[in-house]
Amino acid sequence: MNKFFLFLIMLPKGLWRALGADIPQLKAILKVRLMLDDRKPLSFGRQQTKKKPARFMSALSVFLSAVIGMMYIIPLAALDDRIMGLWLYFTTFLLMLSFLLVTDFSTVLFDTRDKSILLPRPINERTLLLSKLLHMFIYLFRIVFPMSLAGWVFVAIENGLVAAIWFPFIVFMLTLVALFLVNGCYLLILNLAKPERFKDIINYFQIGFSVLFFAIVYLMPRAADSTGFKILQHQNYRWAAFTPTYWLAASWTWVEPDKVLSYTKWLSILAIAGPLLLIWLTVRFLSPSFAKKIGGIDVVDAPVQKAIGGASGRKTASKLYLKLANLLNKNPLSKAGFSIAWLQTGRSRNFKMRVYPSFAFVPVYFFYLVTQNKAPLTEIWHTLPETHNNILLLYMSAFIVMNLMSMLVFSDQYKASWLYYSAPIERPGSVMDGAFKAIWVKYYLPIFTVISCFVVAIWGTKSLLDIALALVNITLFAACVMRIAYRRLPFSSVEQMNEKGSRFFKTLFIMIIPSSLGFGHYFVDLVPWLWWLKIVFIGLSAMLLWLVWDSYKNTTWDELKKMDL
Amino acid sequence: MEPIISIRKLCKQYGEKTVLDNISLDIYPGQIIGYIGPNGAGKSTTVKVLTGVITDYTGTVLVNGKDIKEDILALKQMIGYVPEVAELYDLLTPNEYLHFVGALYNMPDNIIAERSSRILSSFGLLDNLNQRMDGFSKGMRQKVLLTAGILHNPAIVILDEPMSGLDANAVIVVKELMQVLKNEGKTIFYCSHMMDVVEKVSDRIVLIDKGQIIANDTIEALREGSSDSLEKIFAQMTTTENLNQTAGNIASALNDQADKIAL
Numbered sequence: 001m002n003k004f005f006l007f008l009i010m011l012p013k014g015l016w017r018a019l020g021a022d023i024p025q026l027k028a029i030l031k032v033r034l035m036l037d038d039r040k041p042l043s044f045g046r047q048q049t050k051k052k053p054a055r056f057m058s059a060l061s062v063f064l065s066a067v068i069g070m071m072y073i074i075p076l077a078a079l080d081d082r083i084m085g086l087w088l089y090f091t092t093f094l095l096m097l098s099f100l101l102v103t104d105f106s107t108v109l110f111d112t113r114d115k116s117i118l119l120p121r122p123i124n125e126r127t128l129l130l131s132k133l134l135h136m137f138i139y140l141f142r143i144v145f146p147m148s149l150a151g152w153v154f155v156a157i158e159n160g161l162v163a164a165i166w167f168p169f170i171v172f173m174l175t176l177v178a179l180f181l182v183n184g185c186y187l188l189i190l191n192l193a194k195p196e197r198f199k200d201i202i203n204y205f206q207i208g209f210s211v212l213f214f215a216i217v218y219l220m221p222r223a224a225d226s227t228g229f230k231i232l233q234h235q236n237y238r239w240a241a242f243t244p245t246y247w248l249a250a251s252w253t254w255v256e257p258d259k260v261l262s263y264t265k266w267l268s269i270l271a272i273a274g275p276l277l278l279i280w281l282t283v284r285f286l287s288p289s290f291a292k293k294i295g296g297i298d299v300v301d302a303p304v305q306k307a308i309g310g311a312s313g314r315k316t317a318s319k320l321y322l323k324l325a326n327l328l329n330k331n332p333l334s335k336a337g338f339s340i341a342w343l344q345t346g347r348s349r350n351f352k353m354r355v356y357p358s359f360a361f362v363p364v365y366f367f368y369l370v371t372q373n374k375a376p377l378t379e380i381w382h383t384l385p386e387t388h389n390n391i392l393l394l395y396m397s398a399f400i401v402m403n404l405m406s407m408l409v410f411s412d413q414y415k416a417s418w419l420y421y422s423a424p425i426e427r428p429g430s431v432m433d434g435a436f437k438a439i440w441v442k443y444y445l446p447i448f449t450v451i452s453c454f455v456v457a458i459w460g461t462k463s464l465l466d467i468a469l470a471l472v473n474i475t476l477f478a479a480c481v482m483r484i485a486y487r488r489l490p491f492s493s494v495e496q497m498n499e500k501g502s503r504f505f506k507t508l509f510i511m512i513i514p515s516s517l518g519f520g521h522y523f524v525d526l527v528p529w530l531w532w533l534k535i536v537f538i539g540l541s542a543m544l545l546w547l548v549w550d551s552y553k554n555t556t557w558d559e560l561k562k563m564d565l
Numbered sequence: 566m567e568p569i570i571s572i573r574k575l576c577k578q579y580g581e582k583t584v585l586d587n588i589s590l591d592i593y594p595g596q597i598i599g600y601i602g603p604n605g606a607g608k609s610t611t612v613k614v615l616t617g618v619i620t621d622y623t624g625t626v627l628v629n630g631k632d633i634k635e636d637i638l639a640l641k642q643m644i645g646y647v648p649e650v651a652e653l654y655d656l657l658t659p660n661e662y663l664h665f666v667g668a669l670y671n672m673p674d675n676i677i678a679e680r681s682s683r684i685l686s687s688f689g690l691l692d693n694l695n696q697r698m699d700g701f702s703k704g705m706r707q708k709v710l711l712t713a714g715i716l717h718n719p720a721i722v723i724l725d726e727p728m729s730g731l732d733a734n735a736v737i738v739v740k741e742l743m744q745v746l747k748n749e750g751k752t753i754f755y756c757s758h759m760m761d762v763v764e765k766v767s768d769r770i771v772l773i774d775k776g777q778i779i780a781n782d783t784i785e786a787l788r789e790g791s792s793d794s795l796e797k798i799f800a801q802m803t804t805t806e807n808l809n810q811t812a813g814n815i816a817s818a819l820n821d822q823a824d825k826i827a828l
Contacts, residue, residue, distance in 0.1 A: 340665050344656055347656035413653075413656075415652040419666065422641060422644070423641060424641035424669075431669075
């Protein structure tokens with residue numbers, strides 16, 4: 001695919017030469033840039049560290065863009081009101097495109113390696129600039145074209161030739177709006193945050209993107225089925241007229257003049273004028289100021305400045321984890337494990353990227369499950385307290401635990417764990433014990449508390465016993481996960497795609513634990529007079545938990561070695 | 566005087582490959598041992614055995630007269646190690662990292678705080694004590710690793726390329742530090758490729774090649790009355806190639822036809 005793009009982009013060679021570019025150099029730079037695109041991890045969904053080097057990533061990205069593009073057309077197909085459908089289509093499109101660009105573009109734009117690799121070579125400025133612009137063009141085309149493909153085909157079939165010609169033009173305008181948003185967004189981040197924190201903030205965008213992606217895939221088709229959604233009409237959403245995506249939708253008036261409200265017809269002019277104005281603003285004001293700021297990004301790679309009075313900074317934030325570490329651990333090694341897990345998880349981008357989206361999984365998936373009967377939302381909401389879905393919701397947090405616990409042993413910086421082996425540690429289990437507690441207290445407990453508050457609010461205080469039982473059961477599950485599948489020192493292993501077969505079966509086996517505990521709980525809940533059984537279960541689970549945890553925290557070096565075999 | 570480290574018939578294999586081949590060596594307290602050898606000679610493996618990271622070797626290693634296999638924790642407590650590759654959890658601040666390391670050595674918090682701030686202050690890093698290390702230069706990381714290596718006041722300090730990435734002033738500080746530690750009676754096991762530094766600071770030089778010790782003496786004895794530098798002695802002992810010739814071959818590769826045409 002890259003060869004094809006390179007061939008296409010080099011077709012107007014004469015033009016590039018006339019613009020002052022050195023053709024062999026331009027071709028060489030573009031070739032390498034496209035090759036690097038192919039090998040960098042995908043922005044869609046999770047980032048995975050694998051043994052196999054990434055290849056053909058751009059082809060996969062094109063494919064995924066096309067697939068997600070199909071999701072956007074759901075409102076277009078489901079809604080009777082064409083303008084509302086288009087508005088939703090363009091809004092989803094713009095949102096996804098902007099998120100994707102914010103997260104992905106940063107690696108293209110802020111590749112400071114250019115400075116050390118390209119700048120010392122005899123390359124003229126025009127070649128450099130052109131190589132950057134053409135690369136961005138190919139890059140955008142690779143996302144926008146497949147993403148808009150489904151919509152294009154849809155309007156062509158539904159509305160014929162005029163619509164088919166009009167559609168790509170509007171998508172082009174939409175891309176301009178996205179570029180404005182992305183530029184503005186970067187500028188805002190650069191203005192508000194220190195350059196060295198820039199990558200952290202982009203990380204949150206990545207997290208937001210994967211939640212959005214996940215929510216669209218799950219909830220879009222579900223929304224299309226619901227009766228309330230079908231009859232959405234743009235007359236009832238007048239505020240929408242203030243959004244650029246509505247202007248784009250309003251230009252439908254040229255395809256089907258009677259579909260658009262008479263008083264919003266003039267908005268179709270904004271469909272062209274708006275994006276052009278925005279891109280003018282981008283080129284004239286945002287980009288230059290942005291280019292100036294980008295210089296600051298290099299600070300990340302340069303030695304850090306000495307902070308005046310830095311020794312006293314961050315003291316208040318650090319106190320909490322130290323207090324908790326002392327409170328919850330007796331053994332100094334456990335305290336060390338607690339501290340490292342607390343600090344490392346709060347700062348590792350990879351950890352956040354992998355764990356935070358799973359927090360959103362619980363509400364989205366719960367919504368997905370309870371709306372299965374296609375009843376109107378208000379009815380579902382009112383009948384919720386009569387269902388036993390509180391048990392389902394509580395046990396869904398086991399998914400978060402599974403994710404959290406596995407990420408406790410993996411790290412990009414696993415090599416730094418040499419330290420454990422050269423330090424006089426009698427039982428590595430002590431360190432692991434502290435780390436487990438840290439992650440449980442820092443992440444799981446707050447989330448479970450939020451879920452519990454929701455459960456009590458909807459189902460009432462009679463759920464308190466269920467909450468207690470679920471908490472013990474899920475903690476037991478977490479301990480089993482760690483004891484059986486992840487009996488390793490914190491942040492000491494590299495994550496591999498091709499897990500050994502034994503690990504797969506182990507994972508399968510431990511997945512049975514929460515399901516069977518959950519089902520047991522659910523069946524007891526079905527029979528009201530069996531409430532006392534819940535108390536018995538709490539006692540039994542707590543005993544089991546104690547046994548598993550004891551074995552985990554007493555893990556010896558020999559047992560750890562066996563895990564590696 | 567009893568040797569503090571006594572290695573006898575140490576062998577280690579990785580699969581078919583013999584990395585350490587019958588190594589015997591005595592090291593006395595208060596000495597700086599320069600441990601040198603070409604890449605792949607077995608230096609790192611020796612260091613891993615001495616730090617207790619590798620235990621499946623044959624032969625005996627006595628530290629302070631005790632077999633290290635019998636009480637590996639006591640050995641680890643006695644040893645401070647600064648690894649060659651600066652791997653550390655760089656999302657932490659030096660303060661947090663050093664507290665973590667200190668805790669692994671069972672040190673009380675107040676001592677960790679006191680020592681780390683004093684050592685880092687000497688390295689000129691006190692102002693960076695509470696900054697995350699992900700923005701640190703290689704030299705700054707190396708200073709943190711050096712601090713972590715000596716924080717628990719070990720009797721034996723193993724330094725694997727401790728100067729890499731350090732600026733000229735810091736190199737002087739580390740060289741001086743080795744002398745001061747030596748004068749306090751500590752033993753320093755110093756691995757490096759920087760021959761001029763090894764030559765200057767070491768009391769004894771141990772040269773290892775293909776898993777065997779091929780020289781173990783003072784620099785004066787190795788010179789055998791000549792005025793050769795350690796670099797030259799090293800080259801004579803570890804390679805049969807003519808290095809000047811090699812450099813000549815590289816340079817002559819550039820004088821090909823294409824260049825002449827262009828000129």
